[in-house]
Amino acid sequence: MAAKAGNGADGPRSKRRVILETAVDNFGAVGFEHTKWATVAEQVGIGQTALYHYFESKVHCLLTIMSAELERSLERARKAAANHESPVDQLQAAVASAFDVTPREALQARILLSHQDLLVAPRSSEREESERQRSRELVREVEHEWAELLRRGMDDGSFVDRDERVEVRLVLGLVNSVWRWYRPQGPQSLEDISGTVVSATMRLVA
Amino acid sequence: MAAKAGNGADGPRSKRRVILETAVDNFGAVGFEHTKWATVAEQVGIGQTALYHYFESKVHCLLTIMSAELERSLERARKAAANHESPVDQLQAAVASAFDVTPREALQARILLSHQDLLVAPRSSEREESERQRSRELVREVEHEWAELLRRGMDDGSFVDRDERVEVRLVLGLVNSVWRWYRPQGPQSLEDISGTVVSATMRLVA
Numbered sequence: 335m336a337a338k339a340g341n342g343a344d345g346p347r348s349k350r351r352v353i354l355e356t357a358v359d360n361f362g363a364v365g366f367e368h369t370k371w372a373t374v375a376e377q378v379g380i381g382q383t384a385l386y387h388y389f390e391s392k393v394h395c396l397l398t399i400m401s402a403e404l405e406r407s408l409e410r411a412r413k414a415a416a417n418h419e420s421p422v423d424q425l426q427a428a429v430a431s432a433f434d435v436t437p438r439e440a441l442q443a444r445i446l447l448s449h450q451d452l453l454v455a456p457r458s459s460e461r462e463e464s465e466r467q468r469s470r471e472l473v474r475e476v477e478h479e480w481a482e483l484l485r486r487g488m489d490d491g492s493f494v495d496r497d498e499r500v501e502v503r504l505v506l507g508l509v510n511s512v513w514r515w516y517r518p519q520g521p522q523s524l525e526d527i528s529g530t531v532v533s534a535t536m537r538l539v540a
Numbered sequence: 541m542a543a544k545a546g547n548g549a550d551g552p553r554s555k556r557r558v559i560l561e562t563a564v565d566n567f568g569a570v571g572f573e574h575t576k577w578a579t580v581a582e583q584v585g586i587g588q589t590a591l592y593h594y595f596e597s598k599v600h601c602l603l604t605i606m607s608a609e610l611e612r613s614l615e616r617a618r619k620a621a622a623n624h625e626s627p628v629d630q631l632q633a634a635v636a637s638a639f640d641v642t643p644r645e646a647l648q649a650r651i652l653l654s655h656q657d658l659l660v661a662p663r664s665s666e667r668e669e670s671e672r673q674r675s676r677e678l679v680r681e682v683e684h685e686w687a688e689l690l691r692r693g694m695d696d697g698s699f700v701d702r703d704e705r706v707e708v709r710l711v712l713g714l715v716n717s718v719w720r721w722y723r724p725q726g727p728q729s730l731e732d733i734s735g736t737v738v739s740a741t742m743r744l745v746a
Contacts, residue, residue, distance in 0.1 A: 365661045448657035450720065451650075455571045500728070503721055504714060504740050511713025514656060522706070534710050537743050 350388050353378050354402065355438065357395050362441035366396055366449065390461050396449060397457075397465035403442040404472035407432060408479065421487030422536070428483065429535045432509050433528035437518055444513040477502050484539065493539040505535055556594050559584050560608065561644065563601050568647035572602055572655065596667050602655060603663075603671035609648040610678035613638060614685065627693030628742075634689065635741045638715050639734035643724055650719040683708050690745065699745040711741055 344350040356377050360369040371392045375385045389395040414431035415424040435443065453470055457463040481502040487493035493501075512527055522530075550556045562583050566575040577598045581591045595601040620637035621630040641649065659676055663669040687708040693699035699707075718733055728736075 365657060367658075368661055444657075451571060451654035452573075455574055500736055503717070504737070507717025507720065508710060508714045508744075511709070511717055514713065515709055530706055531710070534744055537746060538714075538740055540743060 349378055349380055349384070353380075353385065353388055353395070354399060357392075358399055358438055358441050358445065361396065361399070361445050362438075366392070366445070390459060393452070393457070394459065394462045394465065396445070397452065397462055397469060399442060400446045400449060400452070401465050401469040401472060403439075403446045404469055404476060406439065407443065408472060408476050410434070411476075412479065415483060421483060421490060421492045424483055425487060425493075425535065425539065426532050428480070429505075429509055429532045430528050433512070433524045433531065435524065440513070440516065440518065440524070443510075444516070447510055447513045477506065480506060487539065501539065505538060508534060508538065554594075555584055555586055555590070559586075559591065559594055559601070560605060563598075564605055564644055564647050564651065567602065567605070567651050568644075572598070572651070596665060599658070599663070600665065600668045600671065602651070603658065603668055603675060605648060606652045606655060606658070607671050607675040607678060609645075609652045610675055610682060612645065613649065614678060614682050616640070617682075618685065621689060627689060627696060627698045630689055631693060631699075631741065631745065632738050634686070635711075635715055635738045636734050639718070639730045639737065641730065646719070646722065646724065646730070649716075650722070653716055653719045683712065686712060693745065707745065711744060714740060714744065 353374065356374050357369070360374060360377075369392065371385070372382065374395075375382050378385070389398065410431045411428040414427040414434075418424045418427050432443075453466055453473070457466050477499075481498045484493060484498040484501050484505070488495045488498060509531055512531060516522075516524070516527060559580065562580050563575070566580060566583075575598070577591070578588065580601075581588050584591070595604065616637045617634040620633040620640075624630045624633050638649075659672055659679070663672055683705075687704045690699060690704040690707050690711070694701045694704060715737055718737060722728075722730070722733060
């Protein structure tokens, strides 16, 4: 997310990334519903027609933020776990990776949690529906990845043997619930929260 | 929720309760966004003007469902805990009470979870804002009630002594996260889930 428009896979002149970042900042500050699509265009410095080239609606942009955040957090957890050998260390690293985020990534995580009901019903627009499908696929991939990690720990006796498909939902439910109440100006830093949730997760799987 | 319009505190001719029930069924089936307010009026069998007398907007109705669900679940947890003496039994009963629900109450719980971001920003409409304030007050009451229960258990040595204001968010985060994935036609019954989450909660506070 450090890269700005003008760099990266979107091509040198693409405004895609800066639109997404501007949308995250606005959805995070005043909420999705209260954000005017025209405000995003204005802040990015492009016209509505150009904006439409990238995102056909505010919902399309939201769904894109959601799938991007799912992908980012999945990759981050995978990399964190890959640095370790034992399932215990891997699980701790994966949970900690969820809170090793920039302020904007924390906003993205909150936006994802707050709008997950959007993934339930099909969209009538083709572009929106394709982002929704992508997000649903990523949710399944996230659950599968974490469930496999839990299963390895159960098999080698590190965690108590339970149904990993149920356990994974409890673990992810616990980890993700933080984004409901975390605020950057709150009394707890992300570092504090990380320690608390890592230790709570270990009690959960014990 | 068993009472129908025509009974209860709303007065014998009030349609308030049947409107709320119809809205819950529709929001639950096709989602808030996809529910047409006119469909609710039609199913209840009243005109738009009469509907407006009860709820000035779909959002006003949603916020009312949310505050009603917060109140219902708080009362249910209080009653369940009051039947027991020890903090361990009280916590188990309070968690179990969250899953001792009718199908419509389960829908309400899901609607509440899915739209909690609506409680963040002030509403410009007075009636919407008043329901939002009421919901926020109830969220604080719920957290306070559960935190006190955890504190009693920490003080008598049943639970490990930690900051109960943090612990309460983990416990409620774990319990409420179920409504994200629970579906009535899914492989797990509410009774199974109740047992799983009660036991997971006890590990969390241990």
